Amino acid sequence: MTTPSPLVMRERHTDRGLLVAACDRDVLGETYDNGGTEFTVTESFYDGEAADADAVRAALARATIGNVVGDTAVGIAIDAGHVEAANVLELEGTVHAQFMQF
Template identity: 55%
Template sequence: MILTERETPKGLLVSVCDRDVLGETFENGEVSITVSEEFYGGEEAETAEVATTLARASVANLVGERAVSLAIEEGHVEEANVLEIDGTPHAQFLRM
């Protein structure tokens, strides 16, 4: 997975995507997501590192089977709240 961390005044913003979706655009009717290098591009990370970072995140954006599945397994995202955009899972969470 590709992991990016950004410190913001509101806390840690994390973006995670599967390598195979980086640079792709997915559309489903009026809903569209572009997995841009600018936002999602970062370092390759192992599952354990991504899990640790998600646990510290204030906000997270996730795209791809592996990234979203890990967030579900770790209890950060409920499966019922995952969007499927052109067959690709996308989820976000905000910790307040």
């Protein structure tokens, strides 16, 4: 029996470039609220292919727009230099970050 990947990722080509949405599998479908912001990690936006860290890292490197949720996914974006830790939004037990590359 194989263990499912801890990450899921979806790539979309948009009129603004490649959008990569990646999240930790365990946050998919969850809603988070920090008192002023409510955020749902929707399957329709994030759920796509199971991915490992290398696949997410490679996709984020190609992305024009990146949207990542969860400790592992955000950690990959930080380690790859796409997101600064100081700019990560903390939401009731998870983290979220977005970036745009020109």
